[in-house]
């Protein structure tokens with residue numbers, strides 16, 4: 001038995017609007033955000049319900065519609081290539097000659113919240129670092145048993161750093177961060193693919209988090225335009 005996952009677009013008609021189609025809503029006054037609360041709530045429920053029923057095609061389709069209902073400006077991109085580029089961990093080189101300021105919020109959200117600034121050695125991404133072989137003076141070359149040593153020049157302070165003694169580390173992003181891009185949806189392999197539901201679930205919730213982050217931005221902009229938040233709709237199951 002094949003589960004049916006037809007995704008119908010709910011009516012977008014509101015009390016004081018005569019918009020009747022998606023196109024009309026999307027192309028409303030330029031820059032003026034339409035109320036998407038109804039579509040948004042509808043597709044979010046549908047997506048989660050489909051996932052719970054293990055209707056993966058339906059869940060994917062509902063997420064795509066949820067994403068689209070944000071409009072072009074707030075859309076989350078779907079591209080494995082762009083995603084991998086965005087999450088790539090970055091090799092950092094520490095310069096031993098100059099410093100950068102690191103700001104840290106202490107007691108965040110509390111009455112005595114403050115920003116603490118500390119000086120830490122400059123951290124330079126590896127792609128900005130050019131490595132050179134420097135010819136050593138005779139005595140040094142005997143000591144090091146090598147005619148050259150590897151050095152790099154800091155792009156900030158232009159000073160020389162000895163590669164062998166440079167501290168290198170991988171910088172990691174800390175959650176929450178939002179990339180506005182998700183990888184392509186995982187595809188179930190032919191036959192029994194036991195890993196698929198888990199893989200799909202991870203993809204699904206990552207996508208949903210990204211969409212939700214965009215929704216927050218959308219609503220902020222909506223509030224600043226309209227002076228109030230989007231009215232929400234309770235009748236999300238309307239099949240009009």
Ligand SMILES: [Zn+2]
Pocket residue numbers: 095096097098099122154155156157158159
């Ligand atoms: Zn430097």
